[in-house]
Amino acid sequence: MLFKLAFRNMRRSIKDYLIYFLTLVLGVSIFYMFNSLDSQKAVLTLNNDATELIKNLGMVLGYVSVFVAVVLGILIVYANQFLIKRRKKEFGLYMTLGMSKFRISLILLMETIFVGLLSLVIGLVVGIFLSQFMTIVMAKMFEANVEKFTFVFSLEAFYKTWIYFAIMYFASIIFNTIIISRYRLINLLKAEHKQKSEKVTNPVISIIGFLLGCAGLVYIYHYFAFEAGDLLHGESIFTELPPKVLIGTVCTFLIFWSVSGVIMAISSVWKKAYFKGTNMFIIKQIGSKLHTTALSMGLICLMLFITVTMLSVSVSLTYAMNAQLNLTAPIELCISTAYTGNPVTIDTDENGDPVEPEEAVETKPEITIHDIYSDYKKAGYDMSLLKDHCQAEKYMPTDYTLLEYFDEDVRDRYAVEFVGLDKKDASYAENRDSYFKNAYLSVFNLSEYNKLAEIYGNPKIELNDDEYAFVASSSEFMSYGDTMLSRDKTIKVKGKTLKPKYDKTVWGFAQISMEADETGLWVVPDSIKFSVDDYIFGIMAATYNYDSGKTRKEIDDVFNPLFWYMQGENGNLVYTGEGEEPEAYKWYQNLVQENKTNIYIANSKGIYADAMVNSNTVLVFLAMYIGIVFLLAGTALLAIRQLSDNADNKQNYLILRKLGCDEGMINKTLFKQILTFFMAPMLLAILHSVFAIAFVIQYVGRYFDTTLFVTSCAITVVIIAVVYILYFLATYFGSKRVIK
Amino acid sequence: MENILEVQKIDKYYGTKNNLTKAVDGINFSVAKGEFVGIMGASGSGKTTLLNCISTIDRVTAGNIIVNGTDITKLKGNQLNTFRRDELGFIFQDFNLLDTLTVYENIALALTIKKENAAEIDKKVKVAAEKLDITKILEKYPYQISGGEKQRTASARAIVTDPKLILADEPTGALDSRSARHLLAALETLNKDLGATILMVTHDAFTASYANRIIFIKDGKIFNEIIKGNDTRKDFFQKIIDVQTLLGGELNDVV
Structure with missing residues (x-):
């Protein structure tokens, strides 16, 4: 009998609370999906890094699952309380008929078990299908091949989902029992007639509260939009941030607490x-x-704020990074070398002090410029894997330094923003200038630079015989260059004075890289000849030939391993890759020793892409997991609350009809x-997010195109909005049905 | 005198073919302008069904109901809502006030729904409140006032729109006797001094004694009709009791 009653009740309440049930199903399926991630790697051919990464990711997601379970648990308990409240009259009837509270609890227990079982079963089925979709996403992310389509089923995740949700339902049963035990028959029967007493809040207090809340938020917004940028460079982030977050949270609650009083005052x-x-009914309500x-x-x-921010930031970051990579690494491969022993680069040590040029410079050996392509070919590489290629030489003449080029104000900006010197330091000016004194210009001959620009698809340069152009891609350096160019700053290269051709920095770079980090190239006319006394660097840029039938990863594997060599102390090469040095690479040792060139460093877009995937994957998955669960839980709470409230207000709508x-x-x-x-919560959440995202942009804007980032944030917000609107419509039509 | 309400041979059946209940069975009567008519009957006699049909909350099975020249049985959907809004005023047993609104706002709501001009609203609400002696509690919420005050608020709301016909369904049902008297006196004033036409359903003889004319209903049919005429209320009350005794059952019914 109880069983039958419970079963019928469940069928009825599922119809009434479809939203709650669907959210449960989605919750289960998402829980399963993210927990089964670890087993996805079985069907993907992945390299060691990716396998390791997925393992770690699985672990992190496992920990987060506990948190997610708590959130979903709260949703279930909370929603259940509403569902019970709605049924006071029914319970009252049971009790009048002589049913004990224990048996009513038993009915609820059975109902919970029914709903739980049903949502678990459906959720798991959905989850198992969704996780197949996840396999495809992962394959794309890690550029792995799905060898053949295999149906992935994770027994571990399956059990985990059962156990976690069983605990959640158990918690809700306990809460239900507590609620039932507290009910009194008279209250149950009279639940519908109970008069609600309206607490009239003092409008003055409300307005003061509201203004305080607004002021607090304005302060926090201002802080994150304009001041917090400095935080990102220091460790103060851990001491500065928590109080601000606390203020923001308190103000959020304060605003919701006081806004009704303000609305009353206005009306x-x-x-x-x-x-x-x-209107007055709506406003009072x-x-x-x-x-x-x-x-x-x-x-x-x-919750919505965290969802909007996390999802838009992580998804946008990945999207922006990919788009950025196509900009800063438009082609697949760059092999570079320095022909002259140890070149002086603008390196700094860990304290940010400039590194003195090494003594080896004085005794640099006589060298000849190599054609990198033919070196590889001679060594037996399959050069048909490359489609287009070109080589260009970069020079660093030592007779002119950045100290002469950059004016003092730009040097200050450079030293503080880029090198990280402290202006308050006593020896600041000295450190700064010794840094610039040792930094030389990186110079290209016009035709050499244009060769690279051509293959990269960067803007080409035209010069008269007495002109130079400044090229950079890092936003800071572009602005330093702009400043100097606007002052018509001339340079002296190999004794010849050149004036600027353009009044703006030309966007470009010498080598592909992960970020827009080209720190300045000076392109000079071909008539200027360099000698072996200058530092000389060779750069070969090449695109892959996919007609060869090989993928980017496979071609990467042919050329990349040279990345794993470092120059030892006595000029010998040291293999730093994993495992034994492969026999096939021995040619390279000989090449370096016999021909007295420096090491060849191969950089490929693939390396950057992998590095990016690695650094982003955990973030994206975490954000997706937490974001989706928060979005679902938050909107479901809103929806259930509204449905339940409107059911309570059925009487009021009846009165309106009668009137x-x-x-x-x-x-x-x-x-x-x-x-x-x-x-109301969404608008405030979006407002919060705008400033949180502005804060993030300050951080990533250094490396990424901000408009790109903002666009993708907007797209994410639209996607969230769609989910939100669906819940809203479901609530509206559900409520409409309830008050009929 | 002009008839505000004409009920012509209406039937209202409930149930299925096999189990048909005739809640209202061929009732025929009319209410003239300015009358205060009571409808009496025991539980299940069909009086509430009759009122629901007149108030357009329920539909008749057969027959016509003409209110102020409009046959409401021919109205459909939103026409019904508009009709209810513009022509009728309601007083219910359980007050039907909105908890979230003050007394003032509850009365004003009837006007705002009619899309009344905001400037007019204040004036009309105050006049209505004056008539029902609730001016002092206008800013209070329903939970802060007594049952009698609530019902007077509901009455103020019913008259504020200046309806052709006020329908009252057991208006004293939830009130103590003192509040009931107070309310009935107010209704009487509305009827006498302002010429409001009131149709009141009740099963309480004392409440009914405030009406000018009483129609008794039994098993869906009109059983009797008595008119107060020049009787005092006391005499009229006695008459009502007599009819009620008669109505209560013929001797034959008692086994």
Whole structure:
């Protein structure tokens, strides 16, 4: 009998609370999907790094799952309380008929088990299918080949989902029992007639609270938008940030707590709008609910905020990074070498002090410029794997330094922003200038540079015989260059004075890289000849020939291993790769020793792409996992609350009908009310996110194109909005059904 | 005198073919302008069904109901809502006030729904409140006032729109006797001094004694009709009791 009753109740409540049930199903499937990630690697051919990464990722997601389970658990307990509240009258009837509280709890227990089982089964089926989709996403992320389509099923994740959700349902059963044991029959039977007493809040206190909340938020917003950027460079982030986050959180709650009083105050002044149609009913309804549910509204707002920020930042970051990589590494391969012993580079040691040029410079050996391509060919490489290639030489003449080129103000900016010197330091000026004194210009002959620009697809340069152009890709250096070019700064190269051709920095770089980090190239006319006394660097840029039938990864594997060599102390090469040095690379040892060139360093877009995937994957997966769960939990809470509230207000809508409200008016009233409750936390969450994202942009903007980032953030927000709107519509139509 | 309400041979059946209940069975009567008519009957006699049909909350099975020249049985959908809004005023047993609104706002709501001009609203609400003696509690919320005050608020809301016909369904049902008297006196004033036409359903003889004319209903049919005429309320009350006794059952019914 109890069983039958419970089963019928469940069927009925599923119809009423479809949203809750669907959220549960989605929760289960997402839980399974992310926990089964670890087993995905079985079907993917991955390199060691990726395998390791997925293993770690699985571990991190495992820990986060505990947190996710807590969030979902809270959702379940909370939603269940609402569902029970709705059924007071039913329980009252059971009790009048002589059913004990224990047996009512038993009915609830069985219902929970039914709903739990059903949601688990459906959720797992959905989850198992979704995780197949995940395999494809992972394959794309790691550029792995799915050898053949295999159906992945993770027994571990399967069990884990069962156990975690069993615990969650168990918790909700305990809470249900507690609630039931506290009920008194008279309250149950009279639940519908119970008069709600409206707490009238003092408008003055509300307005003060609201203004305080707004002021607090303005302060926090201002801080994150304009001041917090400095934090990113220091360790103060851990001491500075928590109090700000706390203020932001408190202000969020304060605003929800006080906003209803402010609305009341406004409507008491703005009578014309207040006494129009059902407006006063809507406003009073919203006002009283917002005030009493300030805590949950604030929580929902913060959850949505975290969702919006995490999802948009992580997804956008990945998207922006990929787009950026195509910009800074437009082709697949760059092999570079320095022909002259140890060149002086603008390196700094760990304290940020400039490194003195090495003595070896004085005794550099006589060298000849190598054709890198033919060296490889001679060594037996399959050069048909490359499609186009070109080689260019870069020079660093030692008779002119950055100290002469950059004016003092630019040197200051350079030293502080880029080198990281401290202006308050006593020896600051000295350190700064000794740094620039040892830094030489990287110079290209015009035709050499244009060869590279051609293959990269970068803008080409034209010069007259007495002109130079400044090229950079790092945003800081582009601005240093712009400043100097606007001052018509001349340079002296090999004794010849050149004036700037352009008044702006030309965007470009010498080698492919992960970020826009070209720190300055000076392109000079071909008539200027360099000698072996200058530092000389060879750069070969090449594109891959995919007609060969090989993938980027496979061609990478042919050329990349040279990355694993370092020059030893006595000029010998030391293999730093994993395992034994492969026999096939021995040619390279000979090449370096016999021909007295420096090491060849091969950089490929693939390396950067992998590095990016590695650094991003954990972030993206975490953000997706937490973001999706928060979004679902937050919107489901809102939806259930609204449905339940509107069911409570059924009587009020009946009164409105009796007073002669037509259906259109009733629907409008309902719509406006639900819309307000959905929009209020979302609007504040979006406002929060805008500033949080602005904060992130300050950080990543150094490396990425900001517009690209903002666009992809906007796209993410749109996707979130779609989910949100679906929940909103479901709530609206559900409520409409309830109040009929 | 002009008839505000004409009920012509209406039937209301419930149930299926096999189990048909005739809740209202061929009832025929009319209410003239300015009348205060009571409808009495025991539980299940069909009086509430009759009121629901007149108030357009329910539909008749057969027959016509004409309110102020409009046959409401021919109205559909939103026409019904508009009709209810513009022509009728309601007083319910359980007050039906909105908890979230003050007394003032509850009364004003009837006007705002009618899309009344905001400037007019204040004036009308205050006049209505004056008539029902609730001016002092206008800023209070329903939970802060007594049952009698609630019902007077509901009455103020019913008259504020200046309806052709006020329908009251057991208005004293949830009130103590003192509040009930207070309310009925107010209704009487509305009827006498302002010429409001009131149709009140009740099963309480004392409440009914405030009406000018009483229609008794039994098993869906009109059983009797008595008119107060020049009787005092006391005499009229006695008459009502007599009819009720009669109505309560013929001797034959008692086994």
